[in-house]
Amino acid sequence: MMVKNRILSTFMASALSIGLCHAQIAEDFKPSSLNQPGQEYPMVNSQGYARFKIVAPAADSVRVSLGLGGKGGTKLAKTEDGSWMGTTEGPMDEGFHYYNVKIDGGKFNDPGTLNFYGSVRWESGIEIPAKDQDFYSLKNVPHGNVQQILFPSPSTGTSRRAFVYTPPGYEKGKGKYPVLYLQHGWGEDETAWMNQGRANLIMDNLIAEGKIKPFIIVNTYGMTNEVKFGKIREFKIEPFQTVLINELIPYVDANFRTLANKDKRAMAGLSMGGMETKTITLNNPEVFAYYGLLSGGLYAPADIKDKSKVKLIFLSCGSKERPEGVKKSTEELKAAGFNAVGYVSEGTAHEFQTWRRSLYQLAPLLFK
Amino acid sequence: MMVKNRILSTFMASALSIGLCHAQIAEDFKPSSLNQPGQEYPMVNSQGYARFKIVAPAADSVRVSLGLGGKGGTKLAKTEDGSWMGTTEGPMDEGFHYYNVKIDGGKFNDPGTLNFYGSVRWESGIEIPAKDQDFYSLKNVPHGNVQQILFPSPSTGTSRRAFVYTPPGYEKGKGKYPVLYLQHGWGEDETAWMNQGRANLIMDNLIAEGKIKPFIIVNTYGMTNEVKFGKIREFKIEPFQTVLINELIPYVDANFRTLANKDKRAMAGLSMGGMETKTITLNNPEVFAYYGLLSGGLYAPADIKDKSKVKLIFLSCGSKERPEGVKKSTEELKAAGFNAVGYVSEGTAHEFQTWRRSLYQLAPLLFK
Numbered sequence: 001m002m003v004k005n006r007i008l009s010t011f012m013a014s015a016l017s018i019g020l021c022h023a024q025i026a027e028d029f030k031p032s033s034l035n036q037p038g039q040e041y042p043m044v045n046s047q048g049y050a051r052f053k054i055v056a057p058a059a060d061s062v063r064v065s066l067g068l069g070g071k072g073g074t075k076l077a078k079t080e081d082g083s084w085m086g087t088t089e090g091p092m093d094e095g096f097h098y099y100n101v102k103i104d105g106g107k108f109n110d111p112g113t114l115n116f117y118g119s120v121r122w123e124s125g126i127e128i129p130a131k132d133q134d135f136y137s138l139k140n141v142p143h144g145n146v147q148q149i150l151f152p153s154p155s156t157g158t159s160r161r162a163f164v165y166t167p168p169g170y171e172k173g174k175g176k177y178p179v180l181y182l183q184h185g186w187g188e189d190e191t192a193w194m195n196q197g198r199a200n201l202i203m204d205n206l207i208a209e210g211k212i213k214p215f216i217i218v219n220t221y222g223m224t225n226e227v228k229f230g231k232i233r234e235f236k237i238e239p240f241q242t243v244l245i246n247e248l249i250p251y252v253d254a255n256f257r258t259l260a261n262k263d264k265r266a267m268a269g270l271s272m273g274g275m276e277t278k279t280i281t282l283n284n285p286e287v288f289a290y291y292g293l294l295s296g297g298l299y300a301p302a303d304i305k306d307k308s309k310v311k312l313i314f315l316s317c318g319s320k321e322r323p324e325g326v327k328k329s330t331e332e333l334k335a336a337g338f339n340a341v342g343y344v345s346e347g348t349a350h351e352f353q354t355w356r357r358s359l360y361q362l363a364p365l366l367f368k
Numbered sequence: 369m370m371v372k373n374r375i376l377s378t379f380m381a382s383a384l385s386i387g388l389c390h391a392q393i394a395e396d397f398k399p400s401s402l403n404q405p406g407q408e409y410p411m412v413n414s415q416g417y418a419r420f421k422i423v424a425p426a427a428d429s430v431r432v433s434l435g436l437g438g439k440g441g442t443k444l445a446k447t448e449d450g451s452w453m454g455t456t457e458g459p460m461d462e463g464f465h466y467y468n469v470k471i472d473g474g475k476f477n478d479p480g481t482l483n484f485y486g487s488v489r490w491e492s493g494i495e496i497p498a499k500d501q502d503f504y505s506l507k508n509v510p511h512g513n514v515q516q517i518l519f520p521s522p523s524t525g526t527s528r529r530a531f532v533y534t535p536p537g538y539e540k541g542k543g544k545y546p547v548l549y550l551q552h553g554w555g556e557d558e559t560a561w562m563n564q565g566r567a568n569l570i571m572d573n574l575i576a577e578g579k580i581k582p583f584i585i586v587n588t589y590g591m592t593n594e595v596k597f598g599k600i601r602e603f604k605i606e607p608f609q610t611v612l613i614n615e616l617i618p619y620v621d622a623n624f625r626t627l628a629n630k631d632k633r634a635m636a637g638l639s640m641g642g643m644e645t646k647t648i649t650l651n652n653p654e655v656f657a658y659y660g661l662l663s664g665g666l667y668a669p670a671d672i673k674d675k676s677k678v679k680l681i682f683l684s685c686g687s688k689e690r691p692e693g694v695k696k697s698t699e700e701l702k703a704a705g706f707n708a709v710g711y712v713s714e715g716t717a718h719e720f721q722t723w724r725r726s727l728y729q730l731a732p733l734l735f736k
Contacts, residue, residue: 056474106424150511
């Protein structure tokens with residue numbers, strides 16, 4: 001009896017756990033919105049689980065770098081048709097995630113998805129639908145353009161690339177616009193804010209709803225990949241500062257209809273781009289009046305020599321980062337008389353959903 | 369003696385063949401210009417050989433789809449450090465090539481290179497330096513911009529993407545410009561002409577040398593991937609024709625400074641984009657006056673109802689395609705009184721080097 005009971009209870013417990021497991025994972029998986037045309041996998045469900053399928057019949061092991069933190073990602077299992085499949089152990093945070101696929105010891109991309117530049121390589125990307133995804137969705141509203149420009153850079157001896165968002169109506173209009181210089185993070189480049197960040201759609205939607213006055217956004221490469229991650233303190237700001245201040249800004253002011261003065265110019269950056277923003281804004285108080293650090297460091301009141309020159313300090317991060325720092329710094333800056341705004345993105349980490357939301361919060365505060 | 373001689377001669381023959389082989393492949397390999405930042409492989413040498421290196425220590429087989437025609441690409445061999453290496457059996461044609469990597473039965477991309485959309489997937493790309501590469505090189509000349517626009521498309525119920533090249537000086541100028549609508553081939557999309565084709569750099573260089581008067585180029589998605597390759601005859605032109613004629617052209621004319629009339633509007637396309645160009649120009653004689661088919665079909669004099677409406681017919685292909693057709697059709701069109709120009713790209717096949725050169729030949733003939 002006792003043995004039988006034990007078996008039964010073991011059986012029931014495991015049936016229960018299987019049952020729970022099945023009840024937990026909703027079988028409503030759909031292709032991720034970032035898949036390549038016609039590709040079914042990877043898929044995401046309504047709870048934020050991601051499911052992967054990789055075809056490599058003769059492989060010995062396939063592992064996706066995404067999954068629960070610290071567990072080395074999701075190990076895929078071979079199926080009868082020779083493909084490898086697996087589902088994340090739990091729901092993922094909302095928004096965009098980079099990932100890659102380890103196949104027999106090599107690092108590759110998932111052939112199912114579009115690629116996004118991060119970690120100093122073009123990575124696979126997946127989008128977990130977010131409750132607030134409306135603000136960065138492609139809608140039937142007037143759209144601004146994203147222009148690739150090649151600007152001369154004598155200091156680096158080449159033409160350098162930047163992307164310029166011009167708001168709807170810019171092409172046919174006559175007015176002049178303020179400019180936000182917006183930087184990517186370590187391992188990324190000038191493509192990040194428009195591709196992963198959807199900055200152009202965030203702006204289109206804010207403008208269509210009348211929540212902001214239109215402005216221009218400029219993204220260029222922050223030269224951050226020349227330093228190894230973990231040795232960020234060895235990064236020298238001077239080469240990038242020269243490109244930005246002496247080359248890019250004069251080019252943009254000469255070739256676009258900008259309001260070319262400090263009070264109509266902002267700089268913000270995410271992660272290592274925040275570190276760049278902090279250094280460059282403090283070094284150049286006559287160039288920018290609006291400063292934004294997104295998961296990218298903090299300002300202390302003592303950092304700023306002339307308070308009258310700063311019109312806004314915006315600090316943000318995800319709630320899964322260190323929100324106390326953002327909150328404390330914001331309070332200190334306010335107490336010292338600065339126009340400081342802190343923002344914490346609920347339920348997100350050091351990832352693009354935090355930065356999309358941060359841009360959405362920052363944009364209406366600029367150029368007042 | 370006889371045996372000895374035979375061994376000696378065998379030895380000598382094989383030494384000779386090894387010697388020849390080493391003499392043939394110049395060991396001056398350099399990273400391909402399309403590699404991801406910091407990546408050494410793939411490499412190309414001065415003769416056009418390509419050398420690949422893929423890290424996948426536990427793989428059973430690794431094969432690159434590039435190599436000599438009909439031989440299934442280049443099989444890589446495992447090296448001592450666990451990576452797989454191989455060199456193409458012969459020199460590749462000059463210019464850009466798509467490829468992918470078969471690893472243990474699955475199709476992936478080379479993590480060393482940038483990706484380019486072709487064959488209905490983002491593929492790896494490699495660039496074999498060409499003797500005439502100067503005309504599409506990034507030089508220290510004024511650069512036009514490449515704008516991503518999102519235009520409303522009621523017929524497809526969404527906002528569609530196009531890329532618009534505006535020539536140097538457009539932003540600050542007041543003049544109006546002619547427009548070339550330039551289409552990609554099957555399996556590609558609206559990114560092809562600027563990425564693989566380097567159309568913006570070809571234009572910048574032609575303008576800087578005073579060889580052409582500036583004009584605008586527009587690329588959008590030709591909806592060609594909805595049909596399987598080999599079933600191209602089943603392709604229906606109407607949906608794309610509606611997007612182009614009723615939606616994109618009016619949007620471009622409303623939002624850019626264009627010369628909005630037939631005599632200042634051209635359409636050209638490569639491969640399946642040529643087939644689209646032929647059908648759409650013949651269906652819409654009031655919309656375009658300049659027609660270009662690049663490796664993409666031919667016009668016969670009888671195709672065109674009103675000769676007076678056509679200002680130029682440009683036909684081209686690579687010498688490794690069917691140049692006789694291009695030559696014959698051009699002669700027939702000329703004999704019938706058309707302003708027809710034929711061009712054959714020497715030593716190239718159905719690939720982007722043919723089409724870069726074709727654009728370089730076509731551009732000075734437009735909008736005279």
